[in-house]
Amino acid sequence: MLGPVAHVGITVRDMDRVLAFYQDILGFMVAMDVTIAGEEAERLTRVKGTILRSVYLRSGAGVKGPPLELLQFIEPVMETDAPHAHLRHPGISEIAFWVQDIDKTYTDLCAKGVEFYSTPQLFALEGYGKAKAVYLWDPEGTTLELMQMVKEA
Numbered sequence: 001m002l003g004p005v006a007h008v009g010i011t012v013r014d015m016d017r018v019l020a021f022y023q024d025i026l027g028f029m030v031a032m033d034v035t036i037a038g039e040e041a042e043r044l045t046r047v048k049g050t051i052l053r054s055v056y057l058r059s060g061a062g063v064k065g066p067p068l069e070l071l072q073f074i075e076p077v078m079e080t081d082a083p084h085a086h087l088r089h090p091g092i093s094e095i096a097f098w099v100q101d102i103d104k105t106y107t108d109l110c111a112k113g114v115e116f117y118s119t120p121q122l123f124a125l126e127g128y129g130k131a132k133a134v135y136l137w138d139p140e141g142t143t144l145e146l147m148q149m150v151k152e153a
Contacts, residue, residue, distance in 0.1 A: 009069040028057040051075040096145035
């Protein structure tokens with residue numbers, strides 16, 4: 001019935017700020033940047049006067065997997081005090097990314113001022129081996145996870 005995941009979307013308040021974080025700090029590249037408006041956008045969102053900016057990001061050339069979509073309501077302007085999804089709330093709680101060297105990535109991102117929940121943590125994935133993972137926040141409070149499978153000695 002359903003095919004592969006098309007993209008993962010994050011609705012943002014400040015596109016320029018969030019886009020700078022994903023590009024300049026995390027190294028994503030813009031694959032597409034479009035504005036959507038008109039009757040179709042209003043029907044799609046069920047919001048009169050909708051104008052959306054949609055930016056699709058890729059983590060590298062030739063990287064497989066769905067792109068990340070940043071979506072901003074240009075009109076109507078989002079409420080600044082609207083609640084965020086958080087790790088312990090129902091719904092999408094995080095977006096996870098594989099990394100080659102989680103300790104180096106953690107150190108590099110800390111040096112750029114990225115805020116993490118903790119240092120990378122080692123844990124067992126029953127039937128899969130061991131992994132290291134760590135959570136961080138993007139500029140608007142969306143939780144991201146970095147993961148690395150760890151070879152056992």
